[in-house]
Amino acid sequence: MTKTSERKQQVLQILHDNESEYISGQKLSDQLKVSRTTIWKYVKSLREQGYLIDSSSKLGYRLIKAPDILSPEEIKRDLETDVLGSEVIYYEQVESTNNLAEVKARKGAIEGTIIIAKEQVGGKGRLGREYFCPSEGVWFSVILRPDLKPTFASQLNFVAAVALARTIEQLTNLQPGIKWPNDILINQRKVSGILTEMNAEIDRVNYVILGLGINLNIEKAEFPEELIRKATSVKEEFGKEVSKLDFFLSLLHELEKEYVKLQEDGFGSVLQGWRDYNITLGKEVKVNNVREVLKGQAIDVDDEGALLIKLEDGTVERVIAGDVTLNTEYN
């Protein structure tokens, strides 16, 4: 962090700590050991970010309202995690946070580094698809350096899916379902997706980029034509907006809990949580993988996160990656 942004964060912290009263420019300037003009510049820059700060020549400055943004300043104040969010980088607009995270990870960024974007213009979905990421959603990527063999890296999809479903449930009381491997659906429509990318050697993961996208406050009318029937948002289902910051902080907390659980108790305990939200197992499904279309009953998930499908002839097929369609879903 540069000296300037560090000081700006200090000004913000002081304003937050004194939200009910004014704090004089002189006091701020004494505390931070910079001129009153510099303080005024920080306030101006905070206002540009959306902070509503009242100023009076006699009384000084008072924070009236903070914007609902996922900036490092806002996140760091209430972050309760030990690893996730070790570093937080925020952009207004990017192509894809996964791509940026990949560059950072390659250069050695520490575990838990998070790249967040208000909007993505080249958002990436699973299986090489594009992903719709307007500014009302939550889009971010986490750099992880887990002690896992590459074949088990897909277990992280389950970690993220459980954390997402639990966060949605806790904040809204809605009942989300997880469609294998990691799509989160509410009332049969998708609200959230996960894209996990990995850099590994034969027997060792170097790093994993866990990319999460949540349609948080997107209006139905905003979805492009081809998504209207398949996608929804938390706001549409809940009936009102959910604070991005509250959502993000709860999600990070749940994500860390599941990540620690995976490392300490093994995949079985994560899978147990996943089963609570599972809407795939026991159902008749159609799976499109790169090679073929399989139809049958989804019967279980194995240790590598693969879906086991019992085909009509009684044989069991193992699917590592693919798209599952449930017969209850809107297509």
Ligand code: BTN
């Ligand atoms: C899917 O369901 O197809 C996966 C969607 C993953 C979207 C997220 S948004 C943050 C991160 N950056 C990306 O470009 N994609 C993931």
